[in-house]
Amino acid sequence: MFAFVMMKQKDIQGRALLDYFLGKEDVQLVLHTSYGPPEQMPTEVFFRDLSDFSKLEILALENCRGTVLDVGAGAGSFALELQEKGIQVTALEISSLSCEIMRQRGVEKVEEGNIWEYSSAKYETLLLMMNGIGLAGTLESLPAFLSRLKECMLPGGQIICDSSDISYLYKGGKKPTDKYFGEIDYCYEYEGEMGEVFRWLYADVITFARACAAVGLKLEVLQRNRYDQFLCRITGQ
Numbered sequence: 001m002f003a004f005v006m007m008k009q010k011d012i013q014g015r016a017l018l019d020y021f022l023g024k025e026d027v028q029l030v031l032h033t034s035y036g037p038p039e040q041m042p043t044e045v046f047f048r049d050l051s052d053f054s055k056l057e058i059l060a061l062e063n064c065r066g067t068v069l070d071v072g073a074g075a076g077s078f079a080l081e082l083q084e085k086g087i088q089v090t091a092l093e094i095s096s097l098s099c100e101i102m103r104q105r106g107v108e109k110v111e112e113g114n115i116w117e118y119s120s121a122k123y124e125t126l127l128l129m130m131n132g133i134g135l136a137g138t139l140e141s142l143p144a145f146l147s148r149l150k151e152c153m154l155p156g157g158q159i160i161c162d163s164s165d166i167s168y169l170y171k172g173g174k175k176p177t178d179k180y181f182g183e184i185d186y187c188y189e190y191e192g193e194m195g196e197v198f199r200w201l202y203a204d205v206i207t208f209a210r211a212c213a214a215v216g217l218k219l220e221v222l223q224r225n226r227y228d229q230f231l232c233r234i235t236g237q
């Protein structure tokens, strides 16, 4: 959680997204990772619409019901599509600049805030996309994170989220032995400025289902794709 608070202060991702949104050409957002060389983070991905969504993302949209909290809404891709469908959605986002972008893009209900502290309302659906469960940071924090989400859910509510089994990253090499292999350290860099390092969690289905069961939740896989990504629904047992 500390890492995300620090990220908010610098808001490196938000600065790059805002520049892209304002039409700056050649925005170079670099992602430093603990598993390999720095990667270019394509900022346009944050602005994808229905025509850009993967099958898995479309299925996520189709499975949203009732009031929705889009957790870590980014530039509002999902919030805008849900609004379009007449669904009541609140976009929760820790990055001030991303919140500003969402308002300018027409997202009606934007809340700047941290999901670890959020208490404004409860929802029928919590939506966490683009590996939204990554916000848990570590496998150790996953049960606490799921409990946190549960507190934001109305009775009978659901969590719709995606994650990936990233074993493929270690093919031909050894998985880390000092931590769960799905825990990655990331750091954004934009225009020569580095953000804070933050932890991001990718969970394989079995590990994820176990963490859900530990806090009285049940995981159902809705779809898997050939990139080892999966979409799931999490509900009370």
Ligand SMILES: C[S@@+](CC[C@H](N)C(=O)[O-])C[C@H]1O[C@@H](n2cnc3c(N)ncnc32)[C@H](O)[C@@H]1O
Pocket: 004, 013, 045, 046, 071, 072, 073, 074, 075, 076, 077, 078, 092, 093, 094, 095, 098, 113, 114, 115, 116, 128, 129, 130, 131, 132, 135
């Ligand atoms: C990978 S992006 C996903 C964006 C969006 N869901 C999408 O699919 O386009 C994760 C987002 O979560 C936001 N975020 C990170 N930590 C957060 C927290 N603790 N509470 C709320 N939002 C957070 C980041 O600023 C970032 O915009």
